[in-house]
Amino acid sequence: MNEELSFISKGSGGDLVRYTESSGIRFQFKTGHGFYRTHRMPDGSESDLCTIGLTPDRIETEIVADILLFLDSGGELPILGKDFRTPLQREVLIERHRLAFRIVELKDGTISVGTYFALS
Secondary structure (H helix, E strand, C coil): CCCCCCCEEECCHHHCEEEEEECCEEEEECHHHHCCCCEECCCCCEECHHHCCCCHHHHHHHHHHHHHHHHHCCCCCCECCCCCCCCEEEEEEECCEEEEEEEEECCCCCEEEEEEEECC
């Protein structure tokens, strides 16, 4: 993605939530849950994004780019509300690191990325 995004942060550590806007869409990232905690990998091992050489800015910018491409190609996001079942999970590849992320659209149109984690 060529666009440089700026982020507004609220909270810290595990409670850090960051916001940005791109293409007229507001994005919310639960960075504290995604970046600043370990996650269990499918094989049972743990991954820590803080140790792989990527920054939250880099990861979240790539996630925004992927979501915009998905939406531009006709993709639809689940909307949080009464009939909500589960977030959509997608994957991105950043510098040999395969990451998954889970997204929903909030009632106000904000796209919320509740978590992201390494798959490999």
